[in-house]
Amino acid sequence: MNNHENATSETNEGSTFAEKLRKLRLTKIEPPFELNPTITQERFIQQEDHTKNINKLINTTNVKPSTLADRLKSLKSPKNVTPESATHINRNHLENGATSTKSLAERLAAKRKQENIFKLQKKDAKAIQNIDGKITNLRNSSNVMNAKELQWFKQLQKAIISSKPIMRKIPNHSLSKVASILVYKEHPNIPEKLNNESKKRKFEQIFTIHYPNTNIKKRALESFNKLSPDDIVLRAQQNAFASVTDKVQNLKISESTSNPTEQSKKKNVFEEEDEPRKDNAPFVHKYKQITVPTKPRKPVDLKEKIAEYIVNPHISFVVLGHVDAGKSTLMGRLLYDVGAVDSKLIRKLKKESNLLGKGSFHLAWVMDQTSEERERGVTVDICTSDFRTENAKFTIVDAPGHRDFINNAISGIVQSDVAVLCVDCSADAFESGFNLDGQTKEHSILARSLGIRHMVVAMNKLDCVDWDKTRFDEIKDQLSAFFELIGFDVTKQISWVPVSGLLGDGVVKPIWSSSTKQNWYKGPSLVGTLEKVAHEFVETDENLNFLTNSPFLFDILEVSASNKANECVVSGKIEQGSIQPGETITIYPSEQSCLVDQIFYQGSPMEHLTVALPGEFVSMKLLNSNSEDINSGDLCAIVGMDLHNSKSFETQLLTLDIARPLLPGTPFILYRGSCEQPAVIKRLIKVLDKRDPTKVLKNKVRHLGANQLAIVEIEFTASKKTVDLPMLTASENKQLSRIVLRKEGRTIGAGVITKLTD
Numbered sequence: 001m002n003n004h005e006n007a008t009s010e011t012n013e014g015s016t017f018a019e020k021l022r023k024l025r026l027t028k029i030e031p032p033f034e035l036n037p038t039i040t041q042e043r044f045i046q047q048e049d050h051t052k053n054i055n056k057l058i059n060t061t062n063v064k065p066s067t068l069a070d071r072l073k074s075l076k077s078p079k080n081v082t083p084e085s086a087t088h089i090n091r092n093h094l095e096n097g098a099t100s101t102k103s104l105a106e107r108l109a110a111k112r113k114q115e116n117i118f119k120l121q122k123k124d125a126k127a128i129q130n131i132d133g134k135i136t137n138l139r140n141s142s143n144v145m146n147a148k149e150l151q152w153f154k155q156l157q158k159a160i161i162s163s164k165p166i167m168r169k170i171p172n173h174s175l176s177k178v179a180s181i182l183v184y185k186e187h188p189n190i191p192e193k194l195n196n197e198s199k200k201r202k203f204e205q206i207f208t209i210h211y212p213n214t215n216i217k218k219r220a221l222e223s224f225n226k227l228s229p230d231d232i233v234l235r236a237q238q239n240a241f242a243s244v245t246d247k248v249q250n251l252k253i254s255e256s257t258s259n260p261t262e263q264s265k266k267k268n269v270f271e272e273e274d275e276p277r278k279d280n281a282p283f284v285h286k287y288k289q290i291t292v293p294t295k296p297r298k299p300v301d302l303k304e305k306i307a308e309y310i311v312n313p314h315i316s317f318v319v320l321g322h323v324d325a326g327k328s329t330l331m332g333r334l335l336y337d338v339g340a341v342d343s344k345l346i347r348k349l350k351k352e353s354n355l356l357g358k359g360s361f362h363l364a365w366v367m368d369q370t371s372e373e374r375e376r377g378v379t380v381d382i383c384t385s386d387f388r389t390e391n392a393k394f395t396i397v398d399a400p401g402h403r404d405f406i407n408n409a410i411s412g413i414v415q416s417d418v419a420v421l422c423v424d425c426s427a428d429a430f431e432s433g434f435n436l437d438g439q440t441k442e443h444s445i446l447a448r449s450l451g452i453r454h455m456v457v458a459m460n461k462l463d464c465v466d467w468d469k470t471r472f473d474e475i476k477d478q479l480s481a482f483f484e485l486i487g488f489d490v491t492k493q494i495s496w497v498p499v500s501g502l503l504g505d506g507v508v509k510p511i512w513s514s515s516t517k518q519n520w521y522k523g524p525s526l527v528g529t530l531e532k533v534a535h536e537f538v539e540t541d542e543n544l545n546f547l548t549n550s551p552f553l554f555d556i557l558e559v560s561a562s563n564k565a566n567e568c569v570v571s572g573k574i575e576q577g578s579i580q581p582g583e584t585i586t587i588y589p590s591e592q593s594c595l596v597d598q599i600f601y602q603g604s605p606m607e608h609l610t611v612a613l614p615g616e617f618v619s620m621k622l623l624n625s626n627s628e629d630i631n632s633g634d635l636c637a638i639v640g641m642d643l644h645n646s647k648s649f650e651t652q653l654l655t656l657d658i659a660r661p662l663l664p665g666t667p668f669i670l671y672r673g674s675c676e677q678p679a680v681i682k683r684l685i686k687v688l689d690k691r692d693p694t695k696v697l698k699n700k701v702r703h704l705g706a707n708q709l710a711i712v713e714i715e716f717t718a719s720k721k722t723v724d725l726p727m728l729t730a731s732e733n734k735q736l737s738r739i740v741l742r743k744e745g746r747t748i749g750a751g752v753i754t755k756l757t758d
């Protein structure tokens with residue numbers, strides 16, 4: 001009976017798991033590590049390599065005697081030994097007890113050999129200690145090992161023992177890493193076979209491989225190309241001095257002080273009064289609003305800028321879809337095929353994903369950066385990437401498909417004009433993404449409600465169904481009916497593209513690979529469709545008007561305080577209009593008027609823009625601002641365009657598949673752009689006909705059920721700061737008047753603000 005069998009029989013006899021494994025470890029793991037012939041052989045190979053290297057060194061030495069004997073002799077001769085190396089050699093020589101007849105090369109080789117063996121022993125000891133620790137943890141946390149677990153553990157042992165041959169190939173390896181790589185590679189389904197969820201997680205935790213960050217080199221290069229922190233400070237100081245005259249002129253500051261402590265004590269120049277904050281006070285200060293616009297410092301020719309923009313428009317699109325629909329793979333393929341990622345990175349990701357037994361995920365890893373995302377195979381946070389084609393510029397926002405991360409998907413949607421809805425067309429997969437709990441429906445509703453203007457449906461994984469046109473049509477019909485129901489104009493606002501993200505068919509080029517049976521789709525590729533949409537956006541009269549004539553409106557996504565008094569940076573999206581440095585804006589709801597000092601793209605604070613256009617994501621450095629009273633979700637408007645802070649408003653609301661009816665007083669979280677605020681149903685006014693919203697079905701409404709269209713009054717409830725927020729109706733701004741209602745982790749309704757009621 002071998003040791004494994006011993007262990008199995010002991011398990012059945014009922015001794016503790018800890019004891020059994022200790023025996024198993026003592027008999028099976030420890031001795032083979034020291035004695036295993038493969039390991040010894042491996043070490044010899046490595047030592048031989050070292051000896052070869054030393055010989056190579058000898059052969060390439062500058063001294064060129066004719067024979068090997070002469071060459072070795074010359075190496076031994078005192079003229080080739082520096083005082084330093086001589087001391088070193090003498091010390092080694094004495095320590096190693098070498099005889100005086102040994103050559104320098106031999107002594108060096110012996111020393112290296114010894115060092116090498118010592119290093120390997122140390123590494124092995126550490127690795128064994130490591131894996132022993134992990135096994136002890138595993139052992140202590142579950143008392144009895146079942147047959148499947150035991151079998152799995154045996155496989156692990158085997159993997160450890162036979163792991164040496166691949167160790168040489170893995171940098172910074174440790175035995176435990178190699179073991180887990182092998183376990184994953186050879187038995188990728190082992191954790192899945194174990195039914196108990198927590199055990200599964202435990203195993204995954206134990207065998208998680210933390211790779212060194214693969215982007216380190218790239219990041220280091222980027223960091224060195226960027227300005228150093230000192231340079232950034234120096235530049236900022238220079239800029240501050242250079243623009244000080246302008247600032248003084250624009251702001252009409254009556255007296256200035258060079259003393260920084262006095263300056264920081266100084267009140268905001270627009271402030272009316274500075275009272276101590278009361279408990280329920282919405283803002284730290286009351287602000288005096290500026291009503292007369294200020295001129296840009298260096299006015300740019302807006303028409304020229306817009307003409308450039310029309311030729312080369314920039315759109316951001318969010319990638320939506322059910323979990324595992326292939327979103328990250330599709331975007332990874334797209335970035336690779338447009339040349340935004342180099343083949344070296346792809347090769348590297350392929351190798352790494354293969355080692356983890358997740359070979360098919362290598363393209364997805366271009367987008368899924370974090371180790372958590374890679375290990376779970378699920379996108380967690382939103383991830384953005386830029387790419388450009390000959391005709392347009394794009395920002396991709398990859399949103400997570402999993403229900404747990406829906407808030408991230410919402411912030412992805414509000415940052416985008418267009419959505420790419422990735423649909424898995426493989427057998428049964430579309431159906432599971434489209435049912436009650438699937439994300440295809442929920443994402444589409446969110447996209448429609450949060451102002452996505454065009455949706456490109458990427459009919460993905462068609463390679464799995466042999467590019468079957470019937471399957472394509474069947475899914476298209478079901479989705480079209482649903483899109484119509486939630487208010488999309490299917491002919492104008494929806495495009496359909498058959499693709500395979502994994503193979504690349506239809507992603508960048510409209511040419512289909514010869515192996516596929518696809519011959520029925522003659523339209524543009526996914527990228528071609530996106531280019532078309534980007535141009536349609538800017539070329540229509542409505543959009544041109546929107547570009548040129550709308551007053552500036554900005555949705556704040558992020559606020560960063562500055563260490564200077566009365567200064568902060570806000571980042572977000574320009575919803576309409578344009579902005580130039582020197583202009584004054586008002587932030588709502590705090591109603592503070594601030595001067596736009598600098599505009600830049602996030603991540604490039606030193607490259608200042610002369611103007612920013614609608615749809616762009618930019619950061620603005622604001623003077624005379626108080627970051628304590630600015631939050632994400634606040635709106636900025638150009639001075640002169642007054643927004644109204646409201647507490648309640650009427651909305652045309654579509655309820656979704658809700659389990660419980662909505663009643664007056666039902667609480668929920670309201671989303672508008674990047675703003676998130678607790679609210680309640682104040683009043684149910686009337687129920688409308690979904691097919692014809694001008695038709696009233698019911699005037700007295702007690703409650704609202706699933707899938708009903710109604711006019712409802714909503715009221716904000718207390719939050720950290722204020723209950724009055726800047727709200728816009730559909731006639732003021734189409735995007736910012738859209739709202740989404742969520743309760744207990746589910747989207748319960750979506751609508752559009754029709755009237756402010758206070």
Ligand SMILES: Nc1nc2c(ncn2[C@@H]2O[C@H](COP(=O)(O)OP(=O)(O)OP(=O)(O)O)[C@@H](O)[C@H]2O)c(=O)[nH]1
Binds near residue numbers: 327328401
């Ligand atoms: N056959 C085939 N498989 C694909 C295709 N696209 C993606 N896959 C596979 O589908 C699996 C899931 O792909 P992901 O790109 O991670 O899916 P995702 O939608 O980003 O997943 P989440 O981030 O979890 O929402 C991977 O195994 C991919 O290799 C495709 O076009 N054809």
